[in-house]
Amino acid sequence: MCGIVGYIGLPEKTSQHGALDVLLEGLRRLEYRGYDSAGVATVASGTVSMRKKSGKLANLLSEIEAEPMTEASVGIGHTRWATHGAPNDLNAHPHLADGDKLAVIHNGIIENFAQLKAKLVSTGETFASETDTEVAAKLIAQHFTATGGDLTEAMRLAANQLEGAFTLLAVHADQPDRVVASRRNSPLVVGLGDGENFLGSDVSGFIDFTREAVELEQDQVVTITTDDVAIINFDGSPAEGKRFSVNWDAAAAEKGGFGTFMEKEIHDQPKAVEDTLLGRTDASGRLVLDELRIDPEELKNISKIIVLACGTSAYAGMVAKYAIEHWVRVPVEVELSHEFRYRDPIIDDSTLIVSLSQSGETMDTLMAVRYAKEQGARTLAICNTNGSTIPRESDAVLYTHAGPEIAVASTKAFLAQITASYLLGLYMAQLRGKLFQGEIDDILADLHKIPGKIQEVLDGGEQIRELAREMAQAPSVLFLGRHVGYPVAMEGALKLKEIAYIHAEGFAAGELKHGPIALIDQGQPVFVVVPSPHGRDSLHAKVVSNIQEVRARGAKTITVAEAGDADVVDYSEQVFYVPETQPLLMPLLTTVPLQIFACALAAEKGYDVDQPRNLAKSVTVE
Ligand code: AGP
Numbered sequence: 001m002c003g004i005v006g007y008i009g010l011p012e013k014t015s016q017h018g019a020l021d022v023l024l025e026g027l028r029r030l031e032y033r034g035y036d037s038a039g040v041a042t043v044a045s046g047t048v049s050m051r052k053k054s055g056k057l058a059n060l061l062s063e064i065e066a067e068p069m070t071e072a073s074v075g076i077g078h079t080r081w082a083t084h085g086a087p088n089d090l091n092a093h094p095h096l097a098d099g100d101k102l103a104v105i106h107n108g109i110i111e112n113f114a115q116l117k118a119k120l121v122s123t124g125e126t127f128a129s130e131t132d133t134e135v136a137a138k139l140i141a142q143h144f145t146a147t148g149g150d151l152t153e154a155m156r157l158a159a160n161q162l163e164g165a166f167t168l169l170a171v172h173a174d175q176p177d178r179v180v181a182s183r184r185n186s187p188l189v190v191g192l193g194d195g196e197n198f199l200g201s202d203v204s205g206f207i208d209f210t211r212e213a214v215e216l217e218q219d220q221v222v223t224i225t226t227d228d229v230a231i232i233n234f235d236g237s238p239a240e241g242k243r244f245s246v247n248w249d250a251a252a253a254e255k256g257g258f259g260t261f262m263e264k265e266i267h268d269q270p271k272a273v274e275d276t277l278l279g280r281t282d283a284s285g286r287l288v289l290d291e292l293r294i295d296p297e298e299l300k301n302i303s304k305i306i307v308l309a310c311g312t313s314a315y316a317g318m319v320a321k322y323a324i325e326h327w328v329r330v331p332v333e334v335e336l337s338h339e340f341r342y343r344d345p346i347i348d349d350s351t352l353i354v355s356l357s358q359s360g361e362t363m364d365t366l367m368a369v370r371y372a373k374e375q376g377a378r379t380l381a382i383c384n385t386n387g388s389t390i391p392r393e394s395d396a397v398l399y400t401h402a403g404p405e406i407a408v409a410s411t412k413a414f415l416a417q418i419t420a421s422y423l424l425g426l427y428m429a430q431l432r433g434k435l436f437q438g439e440i441d442d443i444l445a446d447l448h449k450i451p452g453k454i455q456e457v458l459d460g461g462e463q464i465r466e467l468a469r470e471m472a473q474a475p476s477v478l479f480l481g482r483h484v485g486y487p488v489a490m491e492g493a494l495k496l497k498e499i500a501y502i503h504a505e506g507f508a509a510g511e512l513k514h515g516p517i518a519l520i521d522q523g524q525p526v527f528v529v530v531p532s533p534h535g536r537d538s539l540h541a542k543v544v545s546n547i548q549e550v551r552a553r554g555a556k557t558i559t560v561a562e563a564g565d566a567d568v569v570d571y572s573e574q575v576f577y578v579p580e581t582q583p584l585l586m587p588l589l590t591t592v593p594l595q596i597f598a599c600a601l602a603a604e605k606g607y608d609v610d611q612p613r614n615l616a617k618s619v620t621v622e
Contacts, residue, residue: 020042040077095129107167139162156234328432355381480550489509
């Protein structure tokens with residue numbers, strides 16, 4: 001939540017692209033992290049200039065156009081997801097202090113801000129905003145004066161007074177040769193240039209200018225100048241960052257000819273699955289998960305797996321449960337990260353925690369992983385963002401290779417997470433001898449056919465888009481599924497809620513008769529995710545009965561079924577067929593029509609598909 005960018009360059013470097021351009025380009029790419037307001041501050045000729053505006057980045061751009069800023073080669077920029085204080089101009093970042101010579105931006109929540117503010121007020125400080133950030137700005141300003149004008153030390157001293165989660169960036173007119181930042185429980189990466197350096201909430205903040213980056217650890221302060229990156233810990237001791245190269249380029253984070261990022265990312269899915277499968281076997285076809293860093297012997301002795309995740313990632317976790325339990329014969333629990341650590345869970349060193357996170361920064365999941373580690377569990381992250389906090393703090397990582405996901409509504413990361421979970425399940429089954437090599441080979445061969453099959457679903461997308469246009473006025477849509485179709489139903493409902501603002505619920509089809517069937521009225525749209533007729537017979541037959549039950553009560557039934565499934569035709573207003581595959585792999589196909597449906601319906605209603613109201617891409621607050 002909140003996008004943060006910082007830049008410093010030699011004047012000749014800056015003249016190539018302009019500091020303001022670098023900051024605004026970074027904000028454009030980071031806007032998915034929050035879009036309640038945006039602002040920038042630059043330092044030139046001994047003064048700080050600032051522009052900030054509520055609403056999307058476009059409002060800030062108009063503001064700058066109306067009142068241009070002077071040329072500068074150092075500055076900071078922010079795009080906000082509001083926590084403390086309404087999303088208005090006053091609460092927008094940056095916040096100024098020290099006679100407007102210091103500008104500060106912030107991501108996170110400072111939990112002890114009220115106490116700190118009370119103390120500052122008692123010493124005569126006044127506040128212009130309702131934010132916790134301004135408290136940090138005042139503290140940095142006080143330390144700046146006390147240290148005789150040392151912004152790095154001022155930042156370090158202030159950071160030590162703060163509790164909670166924060167990334168703070170500051171520039172000061174009296175020390176214009178640097179941008180200083182600190183981080184605790186909130187993301188920050190450094191971009192390395194030649195005669196210029198960058199800071200960003202993630203690498204997309206500077207991907208147009210460099211792909212060389214440095215990861216920071218917890219509780220560190222970093223000072224960037226034109227030719228140096230200096231890191232210290234909060235206790236003042238020197239530290240080294242870990243360097244890495246970003247393996248995707250700026251073009252991967254563009255819309256590629258599609259109207260929205262979400263549409264583009266839905267169409268990226270064949271590649272996301274293919275890339276996630278890439279290079280996972282040795283010459284003899286055996287799975288080798290190199291990044292895993294957990295001793296295979298330990299994985300053999302795992303007695304229980306707990307999958308932790310939120311939102312869409314948690315639905316991927318539910319699919320993982322069905323597959324891993326079936327293949328590995330180890331019990332798998334799936335739990336929302338924010339519920340997990342408050343219920344005194346039973347964990348020991350034979351428990352494997354598998355966290356699923358696209359961003360790798362979701363605070364609820366990070367805190368749950370930390371808690372599990374403290375209790376002695378082994379931790380494995382399935383993550384899409386290289387160098388992010390959750391994989392860094394986990395014992396092992398299995399990266400998904402979906403590429404950057406910009407739309408707030410997750411699509412390709414979901415399919416990539418499911419794919420990686422299958423790989424993990426098959427790998428554990430191989431290690432523990434629970435499947436014959438031939439069986440693993442067959443499943444892998446079917447997995448490798450999935451990208452082509454997703455493409456077939458995408459190619460037939462117009463039928464779904466047409467239905468979405470017809471249904472744009474539906475006040476409520478229900479989704480039903482059984483077995484792996486159940487998490488798919490919930491994901492279909494979540495997509496519709498978050499981007500089309502339509503009331504939607506996903507139910508286990510068998511649960512219907514225990515209450516939700518009372519919701520069915522004449523014309524109520526119900527999507528049903530139908531299991532393969534080639535799986536367990538009873539499962540398919542039961543779902544067909546469920547379709548009949550809701551239809552008999554007036555529902556408009558829309559089914560997503562396997563190609564050739566004739567049993568659903570008589571009971572469906574419309575059928576969307578997906579190609580045949582193994583029953584456990586079906587979510588990789590049945591999810592896609594539901595994503596296309598939500599995306600098209602939201603677009604039909606004229607909503608901002610990529611940046612839905614009230615949401616942000618990375619939820620870095622608890
Ligand atoms: C999905 O469309 C969401 N925007 C959201 O539920 C998301 O999946 C959740 O916040 C978890 O994020 P993560 O995968 O980055 O941890």
